[in-house]
Amino acid sequence: MSLMDKLSRLFNGLGQKRAMRKRLKQRKIVEQQYAKDHPQKITVVKPEYDKEFKLTHNGRFELGSNGKLTQKGLIDRLKYRLNRAIIIVIFLTILLYLYFIFF
Structure with missing residues (x-):
């Protein structure tokens, strides 16, 4: 070749x-x-299976008929995660502040 x-x-x-x-x-x-x-027409349904309960945090967020979170469910889950992150950051900031004052 x-x-x-x-x-x-x-x-x-x-x-x-x-x-x-x-x-x-x-x-x-x-x-x-x-x-x-x-x-597609997506309606809100209640979770039935373990996987759906895990996805929706035991039904806390809206689940669509297609098996995915609805737009509102996605927004609510993001708010939930951001709020938890903010609380953790505030808690750690207070701990560090107390550490530097007393130690």
Whole structure:
């Protein structure tokens, strides 16, 4: 096999990979557009399985009929996590303040 054959085979493979990446990118764009044009009707349901209870923190956050958290559920979960993080930071700040005053 000559050097030219190896190079042509290499460049053909690169061209095929580029074309495949381009098709996948176009497919993703079309699927996203279709999802925007045809939204699903998602209703709020109560969790039934252990996995759903774990996802919703024992039913604290809204769960949609598609098995994922609703937009409100996601926002509530983020608020919950941020509030806990803020409380921990405040507690650690007070502990450090007391440590530097008394020790």
